[in-house]
Amino acid sequence: MNMNYFPDEVVEHVFDFITSHKDRNSVSLVCKSWYKIERYSRQRVFIGNCYSITPQRLIARFPGLKSLTLKGKPHFADFNLVPHDWGGFVYPWIKALAKSRIGLEELRLKRMVVSDDSLELLSKSFPNFKSLVLVSCEGFTTDGVAAIAANCRFLRELDLQENEVEDHRGHWLSCFPESCTSLVSLNFACLKGEINLASLERLVARSPNLKSLRLNRVVPLDTLQKLLMRAPQLVDLGIGSYVDDPSSEVFSKLKAVIQLCNSIRSLSGFLEVAPCCMSAIYPICENLTFLNLSYAPGLQGNDLTKLVQHCRKLQRLWILDCIGDKGLGVVASTCKELQELRVFPSDPFDAENAAVTEEGLVLISAGCPKLNSLLYFCHQMTNAALITVAKNCTNFIRFRLCILDPVKADPVTNQPLDEGFGAIVRSNKSLKRLSLSGLLTDQVFLYIGMYAKKLEMLSIAFAGDSNKGMLYVLNGCKKLRKLEIRDCPFGDVALLQDMGKYETMRSLWMSSCEVTLGACKTLAKKMPSLNVEIINESEKLESEQLELSFDDRLLVDKMYLYRTLVGDRKDAPEYVWLL
């Protein structure tokens, strides 16, 4: 029976059950009637590249929009490869939404430039605004945060993750009115400045629905104890400062109140920590599913190991490499439910003290059968280890390996790591995201093209020998959406072989490769649906360089291209050339 015989409301009701962005996008393509029904009923929209569409077109298509997710700068901006004012400004979006009749309730931003003005406009334009999540954003101060606190009467979620925020030490926290009792989630761990502790206590006391609370480093242990007394129902806790004398009365009170917090499933922070106080945490460990100690450099390997031994139900663990291979062995034998592991370097530039090596990873792969997501910074890796990991683990969705020395070979055999990564892609058929490192030739890309059929995002650095490498990937990885390459010998031939491919992808980044200006111009001319941007940051543009800069043979330092429905953006700074 044809669904088109049903009245619209029935079809719409069916669509209510279709929640993933991918599925809703597919649904809208079936026929005109479904397109219309879908667009009026769509409430949540995800835009992976803010320059692929304009706010005006978004508003026109989805008048019922309630929740918007926007991403701005390319991923490599995280590593200082993109200048701060490159773009990704949220203000035009908020301005356009404010002018429209959209009843925005939720805004989630990643890698965008957010000004205090934007936050203030946001806070005053949408009476039902409930949720603000900012990840890796910059450009705002605590004044902007204060505006959100003061004006969003029904605020449920204020989640600031890893943003660079200028702290004016104003009393942003005190700006939450006494009438605000709706908070469910408050995360201000990334703020550096002082806050009014008494205000914080009162705020928590009047927020009965508070489930998630992540504090910054100025919140001391005795305040933590008082907050937990008020909010024993917390599910997610981020501890700021955790320093005290274990024999103190405050510490005993903390131990007692922690026993009452049996809903905590996620624990993070410990931005300042006295290891001798960690024993108070053990009672919570039994039930933890997520533990993030990656910002706790005050904990040594033994402290970490002792803690982890209590965490039998852990599903996600983020930790520093000072845990060591042995510590990872303890994780492997304790955390049988582990799905995601991230091991960060405690000293990124210290090549001498090998904290974790291939041994730790092998132990984890052997002990944790459910492992599907890995981010692992280490000092060395061997093909043998990767082959073992590939035998033990066939469920990887994300596999990101970063060997701190960018072109390091297998230290045992002195071979490139092609075979090791080849084994990983061969046995993990569901792999969606892959980051490579170490000494690698074109061969690894041959394997990736052959086996990584579900791959969506690939990050490559200092790898490959020739254009063939890049071509293997472009030809073989049919589901590729994001490709980012730095310092590889890939050039014009690879770039221009299949220009249509880029219309099937979100974006391509190439920096310090061998792509010429002429090739970029060609690509831009032939593919109007792509924006091709060149970032030229030469600080001193001497006259000879200026002449050279118009020569098509010039090797481009940074190129970023992305598909778009709306042509060139109008907000690019001088040094970004839009071809």
Next chain:
Amino acid sequence: MAFEKDLNLDATELRLGLPGSSDESAKNQTPATLRSNNKRALPEESMSSNATASKNCDQETAPLPKAQVVGWPPIRSYRKNNLQPKKSEGEISGIYVKVSMDGAPYLRKIDLKVFKGYPELLKALEEMFKFKAGEYSEREGYNGSEFVPTYEDKDGDWMLVGDVPWEMFTNSCKKLRIMKGSEARGLGCV
């Protein structure tokens, strides 16, 4: 492969085939490559700021760390900045305290912020004043030496180094004194 800034085009063989041309042999010869800057720094080149810091520290015996390539390792700047607050804060405002040793003719000053914990501090003091501190235990203090490290805290009291958590110690220590001999015994040490 470093390229000079002023390119000598006469010296290079220019094959100006159109980009993407099927003339593979032309591509296989190294084309004249022009770069507007030398961004592809190989690890052996430029010096890093970490190298100078470790040079200045007397006790550092590790070789110079490898030079830093821009944007490598791929760690978010936020994370990099937050992982080592001790090091960066130390450059701006360290916690400098005077250190005296009974019998030594003059005092020294050290920056508590450069140490991660008691073992490092004690080692530094031992090297500075050429003594051995003995084994520390919570119950008995320092065993096996006539030298005992003590400090004056915010309240003006003389305390045994090592009793309180490190963070608490660095926040409350006003000066250090390495006591010797009979005075040291008063604190309950052998």
